[in-house]
Amino acid sequence: MKALMSLGALVGAMGLLLLAGMIFDVVPSNTVRLVEGYMPMQMLIEVACYVAGFTGLSFMLSAMGMPMPRFWQGIGFWLFFMLYLKFRVYPPIPFSVRAMYGTVSMVAVFMWISASEEDWKKFKQPIMNVLDAQTGMNKMMRYLYLVLIPILVGGFSYNAMVPKSEEPVELRTVHPAPPASTKVHGKTYVLQTSQSPYRVNPEGKYDQEYSNANIVEQGMGRLMKPNANPWDDKNQGYLKYVREGGEIFFQNCHFCHGDNLNGRGLHAFAFNPIPANFTDPGTIAQLQETFIFWRVSKGGIGLPNEGFPWASVMPPWEQHLTVDEIWKVILFEYWHTGYYPRTWD
Amino acid sequence: MMNSVTRKAGFGAVTAFGVILIATNAGTVFAQGGLPEGFKKGELAAEPSAEMIEAGKRVYFTKCVWCHGVDGAGDGPGADRLWPRPRNFNQGTFKIRHTASGELPLFDAKKPVAGQNDLFETVTHGLPGSAMPPWEGILSEEQRLQVLSFVTTQLVKDRKFTDKQSESQTILNLAELKPKAASEESKKRGSELIVEKKCVECHGMEGRGDGNAFNLKDDWGFSIQPANWHKCWNFRGSRQDPYNVSNIFRTFSTGVNGTPMPSFADNTSVDERWDIANFVNSLCERDAEGKPLPIDPLSDKPKINFVIPSDPVEGEIPADIEHEAWQKAPKRYVAMGGQITHKPRNFVNRIDDIWVRSLYNDKHIVYLVEWDDRTKSVAEAKLPWAPTQVNIDIKEQEPKTGEEGSIASNQNKYAVYNDAIAIETAVKWKELPSPIKPRYLFGTNEQFPVDIVKWEADGSVRAFLGTGWDKDFVERDTYEENLKVLKGEWKNGRWYVMIQRPVGNKKDQDYDEDTFFEVGQYIPTVFFAWDGHNGDAGRKMAVSAFYYTFMNPPIPQETYIYPVVIAFGVVLLEGWILTRRANRKKGKTL
Incomplete structure (x- = not known):
């Protein structure tokens, strides 16, 4: 038990040092990388580690005869959480969202410290002591608070009232509802029933199993399967079309969506929000192939009215590409990211 | 010793232009064995294993082939619409190196040590300002070394990284050269040296790359432009650390192979190179307080x-x-x-x-x-x-033109508009x-x-x-x-x-x-x-x-009044709480 706790204490102390380093810009905040797509899980695990660390720390401190008062434990944990959100998480979260998390965590901390009558008393005690001011130290504290609190409150309200120009928070519809059908180059495609004409096996038959077996492997690098090189001249069917799709992608799409399809292309930094990241499990992996067909063909201009705030400058690719080319590009995008398109059944 | 010689040469240069040529020539600085100052002899790395090369092929044909092409000639499907064009590996010409001008870059498939593995760092950090992205976080360290094993052995065709007969390694000893403090004096000397060394002819009087911007070509005949010193985040060799003066020192010392940018190792002392690097670094855009701009790690551009x-x-x-x-x-x-x-x-x-x-x-x-x-x-x-x-309705350039019709070869040949x-x-x-x-x-x-x-x-x-x-x-x-x-x-x-x-x-x-x-x-x-x-x-x-x-609205008067009123209210509240508490203790109720 003790060994476990001291391990926890070590983790806690190290974690705190790391966070302090990030706050004072000694340690770059990307020392431990937040991996795209896994970020929420990663953050939860990190916070869990911290909590375990704090448990260990407080256990060790009380074992050494220097227990931390409940009062400071509560405040300390809440402060930690706010600092973690502000300095660890990248890209930064806007203040309004942090305020929301702050309130929720404050409620949680309150529930924790007021779980039993005794705990609550312990928490209240230091406040009461200062209020009653029996000792000289507490008296000093009381006068200090008497002066400091009005100054702080005044300062905050001044800060809040001075006109500021912070960026307004923008929300965005991620996957707007698609129409039932879409008309591209004069032909109507029903989204429910249309199929990619290039998801075919070497015999030329539509074959999802075959294509799924030949996409790149998940895991670091997302490399192609050893025997499924689209650049092999002998390819027929799926892999041949993947290569053709890749050629179109690298002539038209990578400028924004990036060489690795992660939305970090050459021009991406200029746009807001940055272009879609196909390697994120929340984008094409969640959608049907025909949905992508509709989005690619119609672009930002084709977004429905509820697709506020219309922040996409994606061109309607039907103006630059043929239907075949669009299907091939989509085929390539799924191949390169190693995802399967969602199916209707 | 060497430093003082060149420093004297430098002072001479300021007083009379005629003296420069003699002074710098006389002061051409060679350390031991005829190496330029700051360089040391290095060994060629061993050939990567066959497994590494084979594994690298798989990485190459998943990620790289789309721009760099099947034979590594920089002619993949994406190439014709890019400027600068993707690197043609065949000649073994690489831009960002620690090695002397004209030499192959450092690459060792077994040693991803910072500062000793140029190609690995290029793949890791990308080449900002071009379409080459940083592959760190996308490819593992192992995969990056594998793909480079494949490129250096199979796609570099005219030279051989392991051939002791034809290749040598003269390495800039950057780890042991402490950067000189960027004092006003150092920057001032740098600003004089960039005129003296004719940097301004290409990079322009203010270093915006506007000098001889038009007629420059790279080894393959494609148009190329001198770097704009005010946008250090676009320096190809910035290694995702654009305000680091060592990067500029390195590029200035080793030159950029395949481009008109020569190495200045032979006609400047290490001390002079630091002065120039300090000055060039000081030109990069900074905020109102003169601090480096915060760089967004997701785009490697200013936030x-x-x-x-x-x-x-x-x-x-x-x-x-x-x-x-x-x-x-x-x-x-x-x-x-x-x-x-x-x-x-x-x-x-x-x-x-x-x-x-x-x-x-x-x-x-x-x-x-x-x-x-x-x-x-x-x-x-x-x-x-x-x-x-x-x-x-205009006919656009075809994406498959080959080198002849590509954007890179026709850049600067357009009809000029406003x-x-x-x-x-x-x-x-x-x-x-x-x-x-x-x-x-x-x-x-x-x-x-x-x-x-x-x-x-x-x-x-x-x-x-x-x-x-x-x-x-x-x-x-x-x-x-x-x-x-x-x-x-x-x-x-x-x-x-x-x-x-x-x-x-x-x-x-x-x-x-x-x-x-x-x-x-x-x-x-x-x-x-x-x-x-x-x-x-x-x-x-x-x-x-x-x-x-x-x-920005002018600050309204209420901004000054209300906080005072609120603070006063808090004081009253405090008084009330304290009185209440005191009375309660005395057993009185309010």
């Missing part, structure tokens, strides 16, 4: 603030940039990307950022826009289409709920149009109305008399343009067509920019995302 504040001034808005009001006005970085929705699409975008400041008074608002453009372009040719035309800048603001933005912006590039529809003000290098300023993504503009002749160009000057590779427009009022202006600027409100604003020598004209241009113009 963007989407609000462009405009400060109030009393009376006339000054047209002089040196005026105190302009010097105090916050300067914002606006990122620009190529316009690739409408034909002709701008795949190669030469204006990748502009800097915007703004001031307003009760009648007008002025934007001061500054941007780097290596060439001043005033139209030589007549625009083949009307300036209002949005849908242009350099230009345009500011697009939303009309009736108030009727769109706050963070909602007008739709797409050129306005939503007839009901929510945009107001476009365009300045061109021939001095003209015009106003247009955009009524939809694919609708032709409407030229607004009646509005143009309200616009005024306070300044339009090109100097040493940078445009300084000041455009004044009315803030708008119901009496003189038209609410349905003009943007009304209101104090304390977020007004959606977009910038367009054209580089005339890049063939930019019509919709071939650079575009920004939506920014907000925000006219």
